[in-house]
Amino acid sequence: MKYIIAIIQPHKLTEVMGALEKANIPLITVSNVLGRGRQKGITQTYRGTREVGSLLQKVKLEIAVNEDFVAPAIEAITSSAKTGDIGDGKIFVLDLHDVMRIRTGEKGSEAIG
Ligand SMILES: Nc1ncnc2c1ncn2[C@@H]1O[C@H](COP(=O)(O)OP(=O)(O)OP(=O)(O)O)[C@@H](O)[C@H]1O
Ligand SMILES: [Mg+2]
Incomplete structure (x- = not known):
């Protein structure tokens, strides 16, 4: 199992969620977060994106x-979040040791989806 963390442009959220749903990843x-990449937060205001400090x-x-969904998730996010401009975002893929569904006590692959 993997834990995928993706940082994307706010205006891409609807499109990215649509692409993930289409890939059976609902x-x-x-x-909402604040962040900066290698331009250190210096950018033009774009589509109403506000800047807070840097x-x-x-x-x-x-x-x-689950492992089978790692590549589809990455493909769905990259294809829908990409504009080609700086600040499009990043995807981090972490090993996930366990998951527990609190209501049922299920664990691992059974609890994940
Ligand atoms: N190394 C990192 N560690 C933690 N968060 C990061 C890291 N790199 C990027 N981020 C997060 O991702 C957001 C988007 O990063 P961004 O797309 O600007 O990356 P970049 O490396 O500057 O690439 P680009 O040159 O395409 O802009 C940042 O605002 C920050 O929240
Ligand atoms: Mg950047």
């Missing part, structure tokens, strides 16, 4: 998936 956690508003997606 379970997701979404947060930090830019971004959206963080967190998705826990």
Whole structure:
């Protein structure tokens, strides 16, 4: 199992979630975050994206998936989040040791989806 963390442009959220759903990956956690990449937060204001100090508003997606869904998730996110401009975002892929569904006590692959 892997835990995928993707930082994307806020205006791409709807499109990225649509692409993930199409790839049968509907379970997701979404947060508004502040961040900066290698331009250190220096950018033009774009589509209403506000700048806070040297930090830019971004959206963080967190998705826990079985191995079979790692490549489809990455493909869905990259193809839908990419504009080709700086600040399109990044995807981090972490090993996931376990998952527990609190209601049922299920674990691992059974609890993930
Ligand atoms: N090494 C990192 N560690 C933690 N967060 C990061 C890292 N790199 C990028 N991020 C997060 O991802 C967001 C988007 O990064 P961004 O797409 O600007 O990356 P970049 O490396 O600067 O690439 P680009 O040159 O395409 O802009 C950042 O605002 C930050 O929230
Ligand atoms: Mg950048």
